[in-house]
Amino acid sequence: MKNNFIDKKKYQDTVEKMSPKTNIFLNCFNAFWSGGLICVIGEFITNYFLNLGYEIDVARTFCSVILIFFGVILTGFGVYDKIGKFAGAGSIVPITGFANSVAAPALEFKKEGYIFGVGAKMFLISGPVIVYSTLASVIVGIFYYFSL
């Protein structure tokens, strides 16, 4: 019984020693420049459409759609996962991360069919995002309506 206890303690020590230490400073640095870079690409796309003569809102929508396109396609090639391991939140927080959160489960559950696999699992992560952002927008709307 006592032996067992020591083994457990030893085991826990070993686990602690072997599990990778998260270097928060390095993680933040990588998240900073990779996330910043995606935003710079976004700024470039927005400026491109502004120069074509589109309104700022339309240019920003084009920017979102194009970034979503690349987020999805990179997920398809299996590249976005690799970027994510390196960039952490730098790949999750930009809109490309939202695209990845739709594309990745859709692809992963393909074997369960196109209805309950791709169609349903597509919203595994993005579903809650849409639910709670809709809720937030309705609450904002109610406050705005009654403050007019």
Next chain:
Amino acid sequence: MNYINAFWVGGLICVIGQILIDKTKITSARILVLFVVLGCILGGLNIYDKIIDYAGAGACVPLPGFGNLLANGVKEEIDSEGAIGILTGGLKSASAGISAAVIFSLINALIFDPKEK
């Protein structure tokens, strides 16, 4: 100058997400929800538009920008259509992003197969 502001503001928003992931038990899926809702609230309070004026895509591209888009959509729709805008404005303004993500992901799933992990 635009590009520099977009870079550091966008980067900083990502760092906030990274700190939340590393320091708390918040998973990345919850970060997505949290940031979009936060953006929507800041948009409702007219704060986020000021960040966008300064940082451009540095504030539009991160997820709070998506939430802000919903808040602005609701306000514009209420201005033009009245009370029904409370329900229609948010998703209307988010429709391009959601439709794009859904359609691209669907085509993506048709073309590609899951990679071995």
